[in-house]
Amino acid sequence: MExxxxxxxxxxxxxxxxxxxxDQHTLSIKGESYPENAAAFYGPLIERVRGWLAGCEDAxxxxxxxxxxxxxxxxxxxxxxxxxxxxxALAGTPVRLNWYHDEDDDTILEFGQELQDDFGAxxxxxxxxxxx
Amino acid sequence: MLYQEFNDFWxxxxxxxxxFFYVGYFSQHVVAAISETIKARLDTAGAAGPTRRRIFSxxxxxxxNIMHYSSDxxxxxxxxxxxxxxxxxxxxxxxxxxxxxCANPVDSLNVERIRSRLEPLHTMTMEQIKSAYKxxxxxxxxxxxxGAGLGFLTMARDAxxxxxxxxxxxxxxxxxxxxxxxxxx
Numbered sequence: 643m644e645x646x647x648x649x650x651x652x653x654x655x656x657x658x659x660x661x662x663x664x665d666q667h668t669l670s671i672k673g674e675s676y677p678e679n680a681a682a683f684y685g686p687l688i689e690r691v692r693g694w695l696a697g698c699e700d701a702x703x704x705x706x707x708x709x710x711x712x713x714x715x716x717x718x719x720x721x722x723x724x725x726x727x728x729x730x731a732l733a734g735t736p737v738r739l740n741w742y743h744d745e746d747d748d749t750i751l752e753f754g755q756e757l758q759d760d761f762g763a764x765x766x767x768x769x770x771x772x773x774x
Numbered sequence: 775m776l777y778q779e780f781n782d783f784w785x786x787x788x789x790x791x792x793x794f795f796y797v798g799y800f801s802q803h804v805v806a807a808i809s810e811t812i813k814a815r816l817d818t819a820g821a822a823g824p825t826r827r828r829i830f831s832x833x834x835x836x837x838x839n840i841m842h843y844s845s846d847x848x849x850x851x852x853x854x855x856x857x858x859x860x861x862x863x864x865x866x867x868x869x870x871x872x873x874x875x876c877a878n879p880v881d882s883l884n885v886e887r888i889r890s891r892l893e894p895l896h897t898m899t900m901e902q903i904k905s906a907y908k909x910x911x912x913x914x915x916x917x918x919x920x921g922a923g924l925g926f927l928t929m930a931r932d933a934x935x936x937x938x939x940x941x942x943x944x945x946x947x948x949x950x951x952x953x954x955x956x957x958x959x
Contacts, residue, residue: 655806676834678802678841679855711827713834714924721911746823749831749931756908773823 649690657683658709664694670706675720676713684719688726695730703727703735708742709750717753724761731763738765745770793819795864799848800840801857808837812865821872825959828932829865829872832957835925836863836876844878845950868958871934877954885941885951892939892955895930903930933957 651660658673669691677683705727712720724739731737739757743750751770758766787795794812796804812833816826840861848858861878880888895903907927915923930937938956 655809656802676805676838678805678838678857682855711830711834713831713838714928715838718911718915718924744823747827748824749827756911760912
C-alpha cells in the first residue's frame with residue numbers, strides 16, 4: 643500500500659514548488675525550474691508518483707503545471723513525468739493536465755503542443771495567462 | 775586614486791556596452807544570484823518579454839555548462855551535487871542585439887566531442903534546429919551528458935544567429951583548452 647501522505651517541497655530560487663496531494667488526486671508544480679541536477683530533483687518525485695499511480699484505482703487525477711521557466715534538463719525530466727501520467731491515462735485513470743503559461747511565451751506554449759502530440763491520453767487544457 | 779583605478783576597468787566594460795559580467799567560480803547559489811541580477815538588469819535595459827526570456831534561458835544553459843563541464847573545479851569531480859567550477863560569462867549589447875559570451879576550460883581530449891555537437895548546428899535552419907530538439911527530447915540522455923543533451927540545441931533555438939564557438943589551447947598547459955561560445959539574441 644503506497645502512502646497517501648502529501649508531498650510538499652517549498653520553492654527555492656532555482657526549483658519549483660511541488661504540491662502533490664495524493665489523497666485529493668491533485669498534483670501541482672509551480673515556479674521556475676533550473677536546479678543544479680534536474681534528474682536528482684525530479685527522479686524521486688517521478689518514482690513516488692509511479693508508486694502511487696500503481697494503486698490509484700482509476701479515480702480522476704488533476705495535474706496543474708504553472709512554470710514560468712524551465713531549463714533543458716528540467717524539460718527532459720518533465721517529459722518523463724508526463725510520460726508516466728500518460729501511461730496511467732492509457733491504463734484507464736482519467737488525467738486532466740492544466741498547462742499554464744504566459745500568453746507571449748512561445749517556448750512553453752510549444753512544449754505544451756509537444757506534450758499533446760505525444761501524450762494523447764492526457765486531457766490537455768491550455769491556459770494562456772496575461773502577464774499584464 | 776582607488777576609484778580611478780576601478781573606473782579605468784569599468785570604462786572598458788561600458789565602452790563595449792557590457793551590462794553584466796562575472797569571472798570566477800560558479801555554484802548554484804552564484805547562478806541564482808546572477809539570475810536575480812540579470813532579470814532586474816534586463817528590465818531596466820528595456821528588453822521585450824520574449825527577448826528577456828531567451829537571454830535568461832541562454833544564461834542558464836551556459837552557466838550549467840560551466841558547472842557541469844568546466845575542468846577547473848574547487849569541488850571533487852565525483853561529488854554529484856554542490857559543484858563549484860570556474861568560468862566566465864558576460865552579457866552585452868551590440869547594435870540592436872544582445873550577446874552572451876561564455877568561456878571555461880575543458881580537457882583538451884574532449885574538444886573534438888564538443889565540436890562535433892556544435893558544428894552541425896551551424897548550418898541548420900531554425901526549423902531544423904527545432905526538429906533536432908524534438909528528436910533529442912525523446913531520446914535517451916547521452917551517457918556523457920549531465921543535462922539532457924539539449925543544452926546546445928536550446929541555446930541555438932533561443933539565438934537569432936548561429937552560435938559561434940572557439941577552442942583555444944592553453945600555451946602553458948596543452949592538456950587544457952579554453953572553450954568559448956557566443957550567442958546573439
